[in-house]
Amino acid sequence: MKSGKLKKVGAACIAGISAVVVVGLITWILFPSEFNVFESKTYDSRFIRKAMVEHGRRDGAVIDDIIIVDIDERSIDKLGRFSEWSREYHADLIDFLNASGAKAIGFDVLFLEHGADAAADSRLVTSVRDAGNVYFAVSFGASNPDAFLPPMVSPPPDLDYERFSYAGQSRFSPSAERMEGEFTDLYNSAAGIGFSNHYPGQDGVVRSIPPMVNFANRLYPSFALAMALGLNEIDSLGINPHHIHAYAALSPLFDMPLDENGRLLINYQGPFRSFRYVSYWDVYAKRLPPAYVKDRIVLIGTSAAGLFDLRSVPVQNSYPGVEIHANLLHTITRNDYIRKLPLLSNLLIMVAISVAIAMCAIFLRLRYSAMIIVVLIFGTIYSTYLLFSHDAVWIELIRPLLSVMLSFFGIIGYRYVTEQKDKRRIKQMFQHYISTAVVDEILKRPDMLKLGGERILATAFFSDIKDFTTYSEKSSPGRLVALLNEYLSEMTDIVLHYGGYLDKYEGDAIVAIWGVPVQQDDHAIRACIAALDMQQRMRQLRKKWTKIKQPQFEIRIGINSGPMIAGNIGGRERFDYTAIGDSVNLASRLEGVNKVYNTEIIISEETREFVNHDLILRELDFIRVKGREQKVRIYEVLGAKNDPVEPEFNACLKHYSNGLEAYRLKRWVQAFDHFQNARQAAPDDGPSNELLRRCKFFIDNPDSDLKDGIFVMKGK
Helix, strand or coil: CCHHHHHHHHHHHHHHHHHHHHHHHHHHHHCHHHHHHHHHHHHHHHHHHHHHHHHHHHCCCCEEEEEEEECCHHHHHHHCCHHHCCHHHHHHHHHHHHHCCCCEEEECCCCCCCCCCHHHHHHHHHHHHHHCCEEEEEEEECCEHHHCECCCCCCCCCCCHHHHCEECCCCCCCECCEEECCCHHHHHHCCEEEECCCCCCCCCECCEECCEEEECCEEEEEHHHHHHHHCCCCCEEEECCCEEEEEECCEEEEEEECCCCCCEECCCCCCCCCEEEEEHHHHHCCCCCHHHCCCCEEEEECCCHHHCCEEEECCEEEEEHHHHHHHHHHHHHCCCCCEECCHHHHHHHHHHHHHHHHHHHHHCCHHHHHHHHHHHHHHHHHHHHHHHHHHCEECCCHHHHHHHHHHHHHHHHHHHHHHHHHHHHHHHHHCCCCCHHHHHHHHHCHHHCCCCCEEEEEEEEEEEECCHHHHHHHCCHHHHHHHHHHHHHHHHHHHHHCCCEEEEEECCEEEEEECCCCCCCCHHHHHHHHHHHHHHHHHHHHHHHHHCCCCCCCEEEEEEEEEEEEEEEECCCCEEEEEECHHHHHHHHHHHHHHHHCCCEEEEHHHHHHHCCCEEEEEEEEEECCCCCCCEEEEEEEEECCCCCCHHHHHHHHHHHHHHHHHHCCCHHHHHHHHHHHHHHCCCCHHHHHHHHHHHHHHHCCCCCCHHHCEECCCC
């Protein structure tokens, strides 16, 4: 893997892991409460969706393996104010339910004190003892010295607490200071008791309960757990911070998973009345068919608002407490638990998706990585909801999403910093060699610039001052440098104006490339038009220099288009962006060919193919240059297509073309005449004079021949 890619991979991994660390620091250490509220709300929304799906599957039917006998408004209308009910009502209810074959009877009603009617209390105790399957809810609370309620160091007197509790303490279970209630005769006659405290979350929503409570050096089960344990012959109970294991006949009965706080998540089956409700009055009046409760668990509680046993739960804001116990009992007896993904698994998920999005953000363009993060976010949300609905798995949502967002924006920040650094480096590298517009284009789209070296199709440009050595020998150094600087500045401005890359100065020579570092479809025409402008500017400079008696520079230009290698070339510590290859070398050779034909601009046939319709060209010759075996057809650039041409020069071009045709056929005399006519039309025409000289040589030396019709250049 290249060092650049390896560096990016490392940055992505660091960004992803750092995002997880920062999110963990914020959500677990600095603001755990705020985070828990947000995460709990996503948990609630999953429950609502699950409840809707489950209800759709049931087609409106309710769960009826647990029957809720509801102390509703109708029962209160029939039997009077609930606080004034005789406890014989409950005794009659127990007798009827027991005779009807109820599997278990649970009272989510607190009997804290003896009643005013001792006979009714006695009757209730007797009915409970005779039934043998009745369970009562009790309440644990905190001490209140101001109300003369000190902490209790032992259970209420005469309570058969060893039958209702387990030895030991659990640091994951909440501690209670008091057990409310003095009606120990009733509790002792029951099959079991359990606390009915709901322990809501910070936002008041009941999502889970601690299965056990520490009180007076003993562990007391919840109301639902006490019933679940009593419904089975439990041999032993294993309690640890993450599970409660129950064994019957040495076989596992249930394995209750607990969350990181030692609490059991309640698997709510739906909104209010997801379980079968019947009115307390109908049961008391024996209007309920016995078969309706046979082999079923019956819970007695209230949905009446005036009795203040309504709670907020994930699926509903106002929910009867008795149905909370029904859901909890259903969760335990059906082993239908909600399992929260462990902390380590959550961390691994956070790291995986954070690093993944960081990889996308660092290697892909912003719009693509933004699309991926949107897909990932919605995919994560959908996956967590799907797993919750189908597999009852609670995967945290807020922390992973925060990690993803933080990782993404961290990489965006990293890219901004590094790209700004790269832009400064690129600008420093190219600002003196290419135009501002090209630099800006590179900075906007740095992907266009491949600094490692690549093969591209471009146009190479070479220019040189004619007889510069002679000028340098006749001029003082200061005068020559000043003149040369003016010349190079003017020519460089033209190169940059046409979007060329100024490769280098070689003394008085200028080397430029069109088509790098940013690709240009019109690289050849840009180079040729720049060459024409240079020659025009040189004519202006010569007029200026004549007036101040400065040397009169003339320049020769060679241009060739073709494949070349462009990139950073040099040593480990010092290198330049340049282009190399045979196509570049040929442009240098063509610049020297101007000496032979006394021309200003010569291009190759490869360049002509790009510019033929835009320029006025004259075919000069076939040549073979030094270091290249293949013949090269060369052309002179005379001007742009719409530039005016003098009639005399048009005549010269026509005669030259006819002469070149005869010359290729080795008809020396005929060619001589054509070139003679061309020279008469334009006496200073260099190509006509050169080929006229050759024709005269072959006429005077009939034994000589032009091999293959190709002129061989002996020098540069």
